[in-house]
Amino acid sequence: xxxxxxxxxxxxxxxxxxxxxxxxxxxxxxxxxxxxxxxxxxxxxxxxxxxxxxxxxxxxxxxxxxxxxxxxxxxxxxxxxxxxxxxxxxxxxxxxxxxxxxxxxxxxxxxxxxxxxxxxxxxxxxxxxxxxxxxxxxxxxxxxxxxxxxxxxxxxxxxxxxxxxxxxxxxxxxxxxxxxxxxxxxxxxxxxxxxxxxxxxxxxxxxxxxxxxxxxxxxxxxxxxxxxxxxxxxxxxxxxxxxxxxxxxxxxxxxxxxxxxxxxxxxxxxxxxxxxxxxxxxxxxxxxxxxxxxxxxxxxxxxxxxxxxxxxxxxxxxxxxxxxxxxxxxxxxxxxxxxxxxxxxxxxxxxxxxxxxxxxxx
Amino acid sequence: xxxxxxxxxxxxxxxxxxxxxxxxxxxxxxxxxxxxxxxxxxxxxxxxxxxxxxxxxxxxxxxxxxxxxxxxxxxxxxxxxxxxxxxxxxxxxxxxxxxxxxxxxxxxxxxxxxxxxxxxxxxxxxxxxxxxxxxxxxxxxxxxxxx
Ligand SMILES: Cc1cc2nc3c(=O)[nH]c(=O)nc-3n(C[C@H](O)[C@H](O)[C@H](O)COP(=O)(O)OP(=O)(O)OC[C@H]3O[C@@H](n4cnc5c(N)ncnc54)[C@H](O)[C@@H]3O)c2cc1C
Ligand code: SF4
Ligand code: SF4
Numbered sequence: 216x217x218x219x220x221x222x223x224x225x226x227x228x229x230x231x232x233x234x235x236x237x238x239x240x241x242x243x244x245x246x247x248x249x250x251x252x253x254x255x256x257x258x259x260x261x262x263x264x265x266x267x268x269x270x271x272x273x274x275x276x277x278x279x280x281x282x283x284x285x286x287x288x289x290x291x292x293x294x295x296x297x298x299x300x301x302x303x304x305x306x307x308x309x310x311x312x313x314x315x316x317x318x319x320x321x322x323x324x325x326x327x328x329x330x331x332x333x334x335x336x337x338x339x340x341x342x343x344x345x346x347x348x349x350x351x352x353x354x355x356x357x358x359x360x361x362x363x364x365x366x367x368x369x370x371x372x373x374x375x376x377x378x379x380x381x382x383x384x385x386x387x388x389x390x391x392x393x394x395x396x397x398x399x400x401x402x403x404x405x406x407x408x409x410x411x412x413x414x415x416x417x418x419x420x421x422x423x424x425x426x427x428x429x430x431x432x433x434x435x436x437x438x439x440x441x442x443x444x445x446x447x448x449x450x451x452x453x454x455x456x457x458x459x460x461x462x463x464x465x466x467x468x469x470x471x472x473x474x475x476x477x478x479x480x481x482x483x484x485x486x487x488x489x490x491x492x493x494x495x496x497x498x499x500x501x502x503x504x505x506x507x508x509x510x511x512x513x514x515x516x517x518x519x520x521x522x523x524x525x526x527x528x529x530x531x532x533x534x535x536x537x538x539x540x541x542x543x544x545x546x547x548x549x550x551x552x553x554x555x556x557x558x559x560x561x562x563x564x565x566x567x568x569x570x571x572x573x574x575x576x577x
Numbered sequence: 578x579x580x581x582x583x584x585x586x587x588x589x590x591x592x593x594x595x596x597x598x599x600x601x602x603x604x605x606x607x608x609x610x611x612x613x614x615x616x617x618x619x620x621x622x623x624x625x626x627x628x629x630x631x632x633x634x635x636x637x638x639x640x641x642x643x644x645x646x647x648x649x650x651x652x653x654x655x656x657x658x659x660x661x662x663x664x665x666x667x668x669x670x671x672x673x674x675x676x677x678x679x680x681x682x683x684x685x686x687x688x689x690x691x692x693x694x695x696x697x698x699x700x701x702x703x704x705x706x707x708x709x710x711x712x713x714x715x716x717x718x719x720x721x722x723x724x
Contacts, residue, residue: 263639263698265600267617273602273637275696386663405596406640413715415680517599558597558618 219245219294220534222310222323223527224301224472227255228516229508230329231283232523233530237327238292240531240538245321246287247299247312253287254280255331256509257516259354261386262379265404266517269551276516277358283520301330304476308503325503325530328473329523332466332487332509337371340426346433350380350463357387365459369436370394371424377463378403382410384461392457393417395424395438397445404560424460425452433458466513473510476501485567486512494573495549497526505530512571514564521552579625588630588647588656592621593714594640606637635660636698646710655710656689661701666691667718674717675705683712 221237223230226248234246252258260276271279287293299314310321334349336342348356348364350372356362368389370381373396381391394411399421401408408418425437425447440451467488474480478491479500490512491499498505507526508519525548532541556565579589590611592603601614603621611627612634614620630645641660650656667673667688675686686709690702705713 263602263637263696265598265639267599267601268605272600273606273639404598404640406594406598406642409593409678410641413676413678413680415676515599554617555599557616558599560596560598560618 216309217245217319217321219243219321219323221245221325221327221527221530222247222321223327223329225249225255225329225331225508225510226253226287226295226297227329227331227508227519228257228279228283229331229510229519229523229526230255230327231287232520233327233329233507233527234293235283235286235290236524236527236544237531237536238287238290238527240528240541241536242292242531242534244293245296245323246293247296247301247314249298249300251298253284253295253297256351257283259351259358260379260516261358261383264516266515266555267551270517270520270555272517279516301472304472304504306477323503324534325505327497327505327507327523327526327530328510329506329508329519329526330469330472330510332513333469334462335465335467337424337462337464339424341429342427344427344429344433345431346429346458347427347460348462350376350461353380353459353461354383357383363387363389364461365389365433365457367392367457368459368461369438369455369457370461370463372396372463372465373398373401373403373408373418373420374463374465375403375407376466377461378407378411380461380463381416382407385411385414385416389459391416392455393419395419395422397421397423397441423447427460428454433460436460466509468510468513470510473499473504473506476504478504481571483512483567483570485563486514486571490567490571492571492573496529497522498529512564512567515555517555518552518564521548521555524548525552583625584646584648587649588645588658589625590623590628590630590632590634591644591646592623592642593644594620594638594642596620598640600639602637602639603634603643606634608633630658632658632692632700635700636694636696638698641698644714648707648710650704653707654704655707657686657703657705657710657713659701659703659714659716661699661716662697663718665718666693666699667701667716671718673703675703675709675713676715676717677712678714680715682717684709686713686716688716
């Protein structure tokens, strides 16, 4: 059995920041990541990020990942395991992991869960035809492996992910036939949508997909207009010939480990689904389990990084590793987070958080 | 929107960033301190006297929503600088289709200069008919005009 002070599960922006700040404070950290590379969602993001300088705004996601990875490998207190899937958290605090195919057990004093989120999908006839992808798969193919997913693609969902991935498809030389959005307006930032519009990509608001067509692979899609009750309007069907369809219809927190550890969970649609109740220090209802990033509510990398920093600093301090600058750093991070969440774009997130953040305890 | 008088003085940055989003790299990028984003969710505001239209902010903006327009460029032509993140890049002196905000071709533009940037948000300098300076926001590179 391996022992460590802090086990951090997931090496996306939240987990990396948690590891960096906990180890900097003097804690021994084991950071485990199921993928063969670190960085989580960031490694697929070829666009420049929003936020402020403290969260590396204006830099491309993949470059932010590289910065965080370099920072984490420069600190001696962090042990990193890749190809390490956390399988379970047992009542006695033992965590089971499949590391490079071998089964092992770890006994940490505290755990920070930063497993991110998984993509939602949609039910419609023939949604299993080859050529139909989630936005994450499209990004992995295109931006990690350099393979274009289709020649002509239709995007479903005009949230930030939909508009950003559609733009990346254009950059890769794929024809984007349009973006279909059920809501009457674009949900993503207008500046992202404007990039597509000035390249002539039509955005079909108040529309949805009715069915996909094709024999052995996707050949086309029927979309239709929706009325004010979001019901299909008869006779509004429109056929669009495409060999690719990309679903960007939202993410939901990847919370299996939290359920298994008996953390109290609550449904908050604004945050993508069930999320753990936690206090302002990112502690769940389980004494030794903390969370950070999308697993605690689907938001942004900017917020995930700050939450990771908060969790890392706090957990280290609980274990007796308190930097002299702790109070100042912790407060700065908290104000950074509330500044990010203060605008109209975050109203939804704040509504969700008000349902799941317990009163501040420490 | 800058006044006629300000436009008459030379190049200036235009911000097509009208929604409150948590973003401010433009303010950090401007070497002349011309851009203010007071709270991170505020829209940027420009000190028109300090801005010289250098375009540095354009390469840092994740929304690609900053453009530079110079009405003093020529008698019949104006200069429009646009951010461009596609390859291949157009070639200097080539003529390209000029697109408006809806992606419609509204005429042609001549590429004056291609300013590449290490962060890959390149800046294309376009000479366009004066009356199109407020319309042209993108280009379509035709075959045979690439570098
Ligand atoms: C197309 C797109 C565009 C985006 N654009 C922006 C943007 O412009 N600005 C911005 O701020 N944010 C943006 N985001 C959001 C941002 O990428 C995410 O909010 C952020 O990555 C969340 O960080 P995280 O660390 O919580 O999760 P993730 O990045 O998802 O990382 C979680 C990690 O945990 C690992 N993991 C999961 N389960 C296990 C397990 N059981 N064992 C071991 N490891 C596990 C996963 O493999 C993954 O590496 C974008 C997202 C997408 C998809
Ligand atoms: S164009 Fe140059 S001077 Fe004007 S706001 Fe941008 S960076 Fe500043
Ligand atoms: S960097 Fe661009 S998108 Fe961000 S606030 Fe400035 S102008 Fe708007």
